[in-house]
Amino acid sequence: MRIGEYLTADHRRLDALLGAAEQRDPIDTAPYAEFRRGLLRHIGIEEKILLPAAQQARGGVPLEVAARLRLDHGAIAALLVPTPTQTVVATLRHILVRHNLIEEGPDGLYAQCDRLLASRRAPIVAEMEAFAPVPVSAHNDDPVVMPAVERALERAGYRMAR
Numbered sequence: 001m002r003i004g005e006y007l008t009a010d011h012r013r014l015d016a017l018l019g020a021a022e023q024r025d026p027i028d029t030a031p032y033a034e035f036r037r038g039l040l041r042h043i044g045i046e047e048k049i050l051l052p053a054a055q056q057a058r059g060g061v062p063l064e065v066a067a068r069l070r071l072d073h074g075a076i077a078a079l080l081v082p083t084p085t086q087t088v089v090a091t092l093r094h095i096l097v098r099h100n101l102i103e104e105g106p107d108g109l110y111a112q113c114d115r116l117l118a119s120r121r122a123p124i125v126a127e128m129e130a131f132a133p134v135p136v137s138a139h140n141d142d143p144v145v146m147p148a149v150e151r152a153l154e155r156a157g158y159r160m161a162r
Contacts, residue, residue, distance in 0.1 A: 001125050003050065003117065004110030007042070011100050014038050018089065018096075027084040033136075036080050040134040043073045046103075049127055050113055057116040065102060065109055071156035072099045078152035083139040090161035091153070 014035055021032035046069065055062045072095060079092050103109040117124055153159060 002110075003113045003121060003125060003128075004104070006125050006128055007045070007050075007110055008104055010038070010042050011104065014042065015096075018092070021084070022086070022089050025086060027086070027089060029084075032084050032089075037133060037136050039076065040080065040136060041131060043077065044134050045128050045131050046109075047073060049124065049131065050109070053120070053124055054109075054113050054116050057120075063109065063112060065112075068102065069099070069109065072102075075152045075156035075158055078149040081140050081149065082145050083141050087161050091158070094161060095156075095158055 017031045017035035017038065021028045021030075021035055051063065051066050051069070055066070076092065076095055076099070079088055079095075082088060101108070105111070114121065150160060
């Protein structure tokens with residue numbers, strides 16, 4: 001299996017979970033909780049395995065897209081802190097659509113990594129498959145959370161959906 005196939009399939013799984021969660025108002029907590037855990041694990045795989053492996057393959061030079069992806073990952077992770085609302089989910093959707101295009105495109109992160117890491121593909125995919133679930137804290141709706149979320153979004157060039 002290619003790196004891109006594995007991670008793109010995970011995108012589809014996560015998208016289905018988010019779709020199931022947003023079918024109800026308020027957000028359906030069971031599929032959202034699974035989406036949240038899965039998305040944090042997915043980000044962990046990219047941050048801890050994929051981006052460092054690509055950087056190592058390039059002699060220590062990070063991929064040009066790495067900084068953009070890290071900003072997006074920060075904004076996405078921040079949005080996963082508060083209790084989900086329709087606005088939070090709409091903002092997540094907006095970011096994920098743009099973010100996934102950067103990763104899945106013909107010259108996106110996954111295609112670049114499949115080329116750069118071709119000789120190490122099997123062990124990298126095995127490492128991704130074995131990546132442990134990320135510990136997830138309870139949602140936090142403290143009054144300081146949403147301003148922090150909005151700052152993370154702003155750093156990445158996004159705003160809360162209206």
